[in-house]
Amino acid sequence: MSHPVDVHVGKRIRHRRWMIGTTQQQLAEKVGIKFQQIQKYETGMNRVSASRLWDIAHALGVDISFFFEGLENAAAQTEGDMPNDILSDKEALELLRSYYAIPEAQRRRLFDLARVLSDSAA
Template sequence: MSHHVDVHVGKRIRHRRWLLAMTQQQLAEQVGIKFQQIQKYETGANRVSASRLWDIADSLGVPVSFFFEGLANAQGELAPVTPHGAHLPRSILPDADGAGSKDLMGDREAMDLVRTYYAIPENQRRRLFDLARVLSDAA
């Protein structure tokens, strides 16, 4: 049985890799392992060692803390968001009563939208973001 932290870290690896449009094979080659091992990490079937997580973080261009963002501790507090991950949605978004809502990062359409959004030039992206905020306030 997989530990919930291993599953969460695996999801964060998969999400970041997917946002970068990187294949499991490409990540595996950069880290120096077989792609099957990346598959096992991403599903939480295998636990990622500290040194391997360091290598994966380096390959994906994020700090190690990125993989723990959105993870609740025993008191139900979410791990803080680092500057590198601040622009990305959290894996678990709390709703109004504090319970977790749908895992948006697991939704392929949401991930495709995020990837497409970050492909837009920054000045246009900011204006699109402002428009989306106005539209969501009007709803």
Template structure:
């Protein structure tokens, strides 16, 4: 990076190179807050687990995590990694897409 670069109203320039495009002024309308997605996934995990009469401990053992961690996923407090979501889906007998079905069409795009 050129330490002599100076800011301009549209980006950084060193006088010889092209001006960088400006940062977007607002996020796209289709962007959903991560907490909303976490809560929706957590709710889907809890509903499916209860539907098949599986305890937190049973699901945790099947996934290789503590029951407290599963509780945090269900409460929407922690994000679930893709690998962990796959393991949860296998343990609950559902495809990964199951966890996203309750998100509205506008939230999925």
């Protein structure tokens, strides 16, 4: 089983990579490894060494501390909870992008529907 810190660091790698529009292949090439290793880091299956994390941080244009931001809050989060940093969730970001691609009148109707559904689920 993966350690929660490794999973969190992997999610932060994926989040940053995705936010700057870099593929796993592109990141792997910048770091000098195979893209499968990036996949394993991002899932938390493999632990990222300090030197590799340094290289990844440089390739993604962030400080190493970026990968540990929100770690305390993530540890307290339970399954089914909304992420503490909603913008670190790839699915949530894709949903937001798709939502704002919908014409405004239809988007408002979708918003109203989502509110009704969430109220009835509570």
